[in-house]
Amino acid sequence: MNALTPTALRDLLNRTGVVLSKRLGQNFLVDGNVLASMASLFPSDENVVFIEVGAGALALTGILAERGKRVVAYEIDERLRKVHDALLADDPLRTRIELRYEDALEADWCTLGHEGETLVLMGNLPYLRSSETVLKLIRTDCIGQACLLFQREFATRLAAHSGNGDYSSLSVVAQTFFDIKRLLELSPDVFFPRPEVSSTLLGFLRRPSGLEDAEVAPFMRFVQQSFLHRRKKLADFFRRLGVPLTGEFAGTSQLRPEVLTPPEFIDLFRAVSQVTRV
Numbered sequence: 001m002n003a004l005t006p007t008a009l010r011d012l013l014n015r016t017g018v019v020l021s022k023r024l025g026q027n028f029l030v031d032g033n034v035l036a037s038m039a040s041l042f043p044s045d046e047n048v049v050f051i052e053v054g055a056g057a058l059a060l061t062g063i064l065a066e067r068g069k070r071v072v073a074y075e076i077d078e079r080l081r082k083v084h085d086a087l088l089a090d091d092p093l094r095t096r097i098e099l100r101y102e103d104a105l106e107a108d109w110c111t112l113g114h115e116g117e118t119l120v121l122m123g124n125l126p127y128l129r130s131s132e133t134v135l136k137l138i139r140t141d142c143i144g145q146a147c148l149l150f151q152r153e154f155a156t157r158l159a160a161h162s163g164n165g166d167y168s169s170l171s172v173v174a175q176t177f178f179d180i181k182r183l184l185e186l187s188p189d190v191f192f193p194r195p196e197v198s199s200t201l202l203g204f205l206r207r208p209s210g211l212e213d214a215e216v217a218p219f220m221r222f223v224q225q226s227f228l229h230r231r232k233k234l235a236d237f238f239r240r241l242g243v244p245l246t247g248e249f250a251g252t253s254q255l256r257p258e259v260l261t262p263p264e265f266i267d268l269f270r271a272v273s274q275v276t277r278v
């Protein structure tokens with residue numbers, strides 16, 4: 001399946017009577033070179049099942065179907081079924097593509113894989129739902145690898161390291177569970193219609209977090225609350241929790257949350273859990 005040019009996409013939308021929705025973030029990739037660069041990120045692997053969130057006009061779906069065993073592609077907008085039917089009518093890859101017209105963020109992704117298959121998440125959802133997508137990915141531990149497109153500023157925050165002004169609670173939480181890499185920078189010109197923002201494709205590779213299952217939710221809350229006043233020293237956060245500012249916490253209480261790395265946050269979370277309920 002070749003990438004549609006903006007003209008071909010516009011014609012197809014006219015023929016099927018679909019008017020694109022801004023609310024659903026319907027800006028579709030239409031640049032063959034960018035799609036080729038994305039394709040080169042995925043070596044062919046017959047054991048891989050791609051889960052695509054936000055199929056749109058199938059620009060990525062086709063690439064993924066060529067490289068993996070199959071693609072389960074979610075699309076919330078059922079009006080696009082007509083577009084999909086037209087695109088897939090004579091395409092030999094259609095047997096490898098399963099379209100599901102539902103909210104990808106409400107779905108149970110782990111039920112999609114069978115014995116011996118590796119699930120890889122891929123997608124380009126409306127940027128308003130970026131945090132929700134990352135949090136769902138973290139919780140879905142049957143997925144070890146993902147490639148997700150975000151608004152550039154959000155991607156920068158997610159991939160920022162401790163000490164950087166963009167480092168946030170979401171950076172700590174995401175980097176506790178994943179090695180995160182910037183893969184591609186995309187200008188607004190590679191989408192139709194052209195959005196107002198630039199985008200970045202991030203790669204996620206799951207790594208052992210060092211947290212027990214029961215610790216995950218309290219750890220995430222702990223990190224989020226510690227960043228509520230990111231410019232204040234941790235002493236302020238400790239006071240709110242009733243943690244003594246003396247002894248083992250004296251030094252850390254003088255630091256700001258943004259200087260702690262994810263492993264340091266885990267150590268602090270465990271130490272604080274010993275003296276108080278978090």
Ligand SMILES: C[S@@+](CC[C@H](N)C(=O)[O-])C[C@H]1O[C@@H](n2cnc3c(N)ncnc32)[C@H](O)[C@@H]1O
Nearest residue numbers: 024028029054055056059075076077103104124
């Ligand atoms: C930015 S477009 C990307 C389309 C295509 N993957 C591409 O790159 O050209 C996002 C697509 O996600 C769909 N979408 C939005 N929210 C969704 C959700 N919660 N679940 C599944 N699809 C969703 C939109 O309707 C839209 O078609």
